[in-house]
Amino acid sequence: MFEITRSRIESDRISDFVALGNLVNGAVSYHSAFIIKYNRMIYEIHYPGPGEGIEIENLKGDYFHKITDTILPEEVPAFIALCKNIQKNANPEYGFFYSGESYDVNGNHLSNQDIGEVMTCVGFCINVMKGYHEEDYLEFTDWQSESQSTKYLEEYCKIHNLDIDKIRAFHRRITPREFLISGFYNNLPIEKKEIEKKEPEVQEYFETISN
Amino acid sequence: MSNKLEIILSQANNQPVKLASMSSDALDSFLKVVSALKAITESTINKEELCFSIQEGSAMCAVEAPAQFMNSIYEEMDLAIQGKSDDKEITKYLRIIQEQIKKESFAYQFKYKENANTINIDKSLRNAKKITVKRKTREPYQYKLKILSGYLNQIGGQNPNYHFDYGLKDSITIDCSKHDAMNVINYLYQDVQALLLTKEWKIKDKKDDYIHKVILDKSLVPIFKEFITSYYKHEDLVEKLTILHDFVDEQFRLSNDSGFKFLKHLLIAFNDKNYHLSEIKTLLIISKPFKEKTEFKKLRDDLFLTYQNKKVNV
Numbered sequence: 001m002f003e004i005t006r007s008r009i010e011s012d013r014i015s016d017f018v019a020l021g022n023l024v025n026g027a028v029s030y031h032s033a034f035i036i037k038y039n040r041m042i043y044e045i046h047y048p049g050p051g052e053g054i055e056i057e058n059l060k061g062d063y064f065h066k067i068t069d070t071i072l073p074e075e076v077p078a079f080i081a082l083c084k085n086i087q088k089n090a091n092p093e094y095g096f097f098y099s100g101e102s103y104d105v106n107g108n109h110l111s112n113q114d115i116g117e118v119m120t121c122v123g124f125c126i127n128v129m130k131g132y133h134e135e136d137y138l139e140f141t142d143w144q145s146e147s148q149s150t151k152y153l154e155e156y157c158k159i160h161n162l163d164i165d166k167i168r169a170f171h172r173r174i175t176p177r178e179f180l181i182s183g184f185y186n187n188l189p190i191e192k193k194e195i196e197k198k199e200p201e202v203q204e205y206f207e208t209i210s211n
Numbered sequence: 212m213s214n215k216l217e218i219i220l221s222q223a224n225n226q227p228v229k230l231a232s233m234s235s236d237a238l239d240s241f242l243k244v245v246s247a248l249k250a251i252t253e254s255t256i257n258k259e260e261l262c263f264s265i266q267e268g269s270a271m272c273a274v275e276a277p278a279q280f281m282n283s284i285y286e287e288m289d290l291a292i293q294g295k296s297d298d299k300e301i302t303k304y305l306r307i308i309q310e311q312i313k314k315e316s317f318a319y320q321f322k323y324k325e326n327a328n329t330i331n332i333d334k335s336l337r338n339a340k341k342i343t344v345k346r347k348t349r350e351p352y353q354y355k356l357k358i359l360s361g362y363l364n365q366i367g368g369q370n371p372n373y374h375f376d377y378g379l380k381d382s383i384t385i386d387c388s389k390h391d392a393m394n395v396i397n398y399l400y401q402d403v404q405a406l407l408l409t410k411e412w413k414i415k416d417k418k419d420d421y422i423h424k425v426i427l428d429k430s431l432v433p434i435f436k437e438f439i440t441s442y443y444k445h446e447d448l449v450e451k452l453t454i455l456h457d458f459v460d461e462q463f464r465l466s467n468d469s470g471f472k473f474l475k476h477l478l479i480a481f482n483d484k485n486y487h488l489s490e491i492k493t494l495l496i497i498s499k500p501f502k503e504k505t506e507f508k509k510l511r512d513d514l515f516l517t518y519q520n521k522k523v524n525v
Binding site for chain 2: 008009038040041042058059072074075076077078080081082084085088089131132134
């Protein structure tokens with residue numbers, strides 16, 4: 001079975017879950033979020049963009065999601081509590097969020113330091129996963145080459161009126177689509193080549209449903 | 212895409228019901244049913260997602276909401292009708308509707324509409340036993356953190372433990388590991404404050420069991436007690452874990468030293484397979500930045516081992 005689901009019609013699953021979600025325009029993914037089922041309710045947790053805080057609310061958007069097996073149903077409360085803690089300590093005015101790891105090794109809270117990371121919606125999601133798991137979530141070094149298209153980042157900066165050069169330094173060039181596809185894998189850290197293997201199939205899925 | 216719940220009162224005392232002219236009895240019954248329907252949906256769905264309507268053509272009340280929310284309510288009501296729901300709100304208000312539907316003087320219909328399907332709930336509700344909340348099969352005990360003080364007057368044994376003596380033959384026994392015993396022995400014949408994991412029995416006259424966690428410095432006791440009280444005040448796990456995060460944040464805000472001191476004790480206090488997996492995981496998340504720090508490494512590795520063993524068994 002192909003396991004990407006339209007979040008709005010996910011109603012038959014009994015156990016809690018954390019899923020990785022995308023909003024799409026045609027066959028293009030343009031936003032990412034966590035879609036979470038906890039105690040019969042479905043929530044979305046995401047970072048809408050600079051100037052706005054992290055939102056934890058009942059599912060509103062028309063997302064497509066893939067449930068990640070890296071988080072057990074029994075661990076969903078721990079995941080939500082982590083998101084709430086990041087939300088509490090976030091400083092959205094400057095678009096800065098700590099990376100899920102809330103302290104430096106000396107116990108100083110990272111939100112108190114001014115080495116802010118300018119965040120995108122994907123950056124937020126990736127950082128939560130990084131803070132949650134013992135291992136790195138993605139093999140980040142795989143994404144450091146320039147080969148990746150920066151189209152998504154250009155779009156993002158245009159919509160939010162941001163200076164692309166300021167963002168570029170922090171942006172790991174991971175797209176919302178790549179984040180969604182990472183949900184198919186459980187062996188951490190997930191390598192870029194694994195994600196690329198799955199990409200054509202997922203693209204075809206979105207093309208089919210957008211027609 | 213939205214689904215609908217509909218309740219229609221068509222007859223009262225063998226007379227057709229019209230919104231334009233209702234008897235006092237019929238109005239009473241209808242109002243009860245309508246407010247129960249409102250309460251059921253509001254227990255699960257945000258108010259802004261709900262749309263209510265009251266219509267003529269008998270007396271009809273309908274509520275619409277997005278399909279996935281409505282579905283989860285319908286499923287819970289279905290469980291309640293089978294006597295299997297543990298949802299206090301839904302069972303309470305469904306019982307009110309059931310009481311009215313069961314009355315022979317009223318003719319009610321209760322429907323769930325999804326897409327083109329209509330499911331009649333009134334018949335199964337009429338035939339069902341009185342709706343009651345299913346008691347969760349609770350264990351006869353629960354585990355809780357507790358701080359107890361006492362005069363330490365005995366320690367040792369094949370299965371190591373130590374005793375707090377309160378005089379008049381009143382004493383408690385606290386289980387500990389050999390390793391703990393070698394540390395606790397330094398406090399022999401002293402008044403000590405101990406952080407314990409208590410197995411609280413709900414059976415009358417059965418004494419609680421105690422597992423040793425940490426001997427606490429007196430100065431930490433009031434702060435720890437306050438944390439424990441607020442932690443166990445909440446039933447919802449996410450709220451509990453939020454309190455845990457906030458507590459550590461607050462200690463680090465006061466001083467790094469205080470943060471480390473409390474976090475170290477928490478790593479020990481929550482290292483037990485009887486905690487929920489999310490409780491153990493939350494402490495691993497909070498302490499992750501310090502995993503290579505010398506004084507934390509062993510404690511955190513031990514907690515991680517408990518986490519992994521528990522994960523295999525969930």
